[in-house]
Amino acid sequence: xxxxxxxxxxxxxxLGVLMAELEERGVPLYVTQYGKPKAVLARYDEYEALVxxxxxxxxxxxxxxxxxxxxxxxxxxEEYERQRAARVRG
Numbered sequence: 001x002x003x004x005x006x007x008x009x010x011x012x013x014x015l016g017v018l019m020a021e022l023e024e025r026g027v028p029l030y031v032t033q034y035g036k037p038k039a040v041l042a043r044y045d046e047y048e049a050l051v052x053x054x055x056x057x058x059x060x061x062x063x064x065x066x067x068x069x070x071x072x073x074x075x076x077x078e079e080y081e082r083q084r085a086a087r088v089r090g
Contacts, residue, residue: 008033011041058084 004027011018011031018029022043029041042050062084066074075083 002027003030004028005030005032007031008038 004021006014006018006029008031011029018041021027022029022041026043026046028046030037031039031041062080066080
């Protein structure tokens with residue numbers, strides 16, 4: 001996948017053009033500020049697919065850990081979801 005790096009200033013002045021380019025080419029835009037990475041602008045459908053994959057992988061890892069853990073260490077689904085939400089917020 002090719003990389004497209006833009007500055008915050010470019011994003012501000014060319015937002016419409018950059019959004020059209022993003023939709024047409026599907027190449028994420030890496031946004032920098034003062035030479036440092038600050039954000040990535042990606043198509044919404046690609047972002048949603050990425051989030052879904054991450055959640056699925058986290059669930060698979062949790063299931064694997066649960067199968068390997070002694071029964072007294074097992075947690076309920078509700079407890080797992082609470083812990084996962086805390087990790088995401090943390």
